[in-house]
Amino acid sequence: MSLLERKRIATLRERGLGIREIASRMGRAPSTVSRELERNTLAHDQGIYDADLAHHRAQERIKRARPAKLRIDSELRAEVQAKLDLEWSPEQIAAHLRALWPDRPERHLCHESIYRALYQGAKGGLSRTLTKKLRTGRPLRKQRRKADQRAPQFAVPATLIDHRPAVVELRERAGDWEGDRATRSCTNLSGLTDWRGS
Numbered sequence: 001m002s003l004l005e006r007k008r009i010a011t012l013r014e015r016g017l018g019i020r021e022i023a024s025r026m027g028r029a030p031s032t033v034s035r036e037l038e039r040n041t042l043a044h045d046q047g048i049y050d051a052d053l054a055h056h057r058a059q060e061r062i063k064r065a066r067p068a069k070l071r072i073d074s075e076l077r078a079e080v081q082a083k084l085d086l087e088w089s090p091e092q093i094a095a096h097l098r099a100l101w102p103d104r105p106e107r108h109l110c111h112e113s114i115y116r117a118l119y120q121g122a123k124g125g126l127s128r129t130l131t132k133k134l135r136t137g138r139p140l141r142k143q144r145r146k147a148d149q150r151a152p153q154f155a156v157p158a159t160l161i162d163h164r165p166a167v168v169e170l171r172e173r174a175g176d177w178e179g180d181r182a183t184r185s186c187t188n189l190s191g192l193t194d195w196r197g198s
Helices: 003-014 019-026 030-040 051-063 074-085 090-100 111-123 128-133 186-197
Strands: none
Touching: 003 019, 003 030, 003 051, 019 030, 030 051, 074 090, 074 111, 074 128, 090 111, 111 128
């Protein structure tokens, strides 16, 4: 989150707006705003969210970020790579690690950590070539889009039944009879009988 966004949260919070309203105005998920407020408002802040202070705290956390488990634990890395070679999914591997080392939580990974390690390559501790072993086979991670940002599936939008051309009602062309059984009239059916008789 940028400093500008944090300043916006602080301003809206001062005005007494709730988390959902702040998130809506910023185009962010309510969980993102809630998490930001929880992480960067400490007990001695007396319930006041300070944007500059929050930004500084976030930057400090980034500097203190721990190295990836897969980079520092060679045995864990070997186990994950072996299962990826067998084309196991990251979800299956995460469950397997918990079963393999139930009393060693430092060797437990969530599936998201495995995906991140794969797509970050050497920085994450796994080779990017292993992305070919995933069921998607994507070399790069596909960014999720919100429902309102998704592209339509069809190049030409479908025509609604109410907007059909008048010629369809005449039922003279091949294909005009299909898909419209509920609205056939008696005259159309008698026409069908005449056609069969001829």
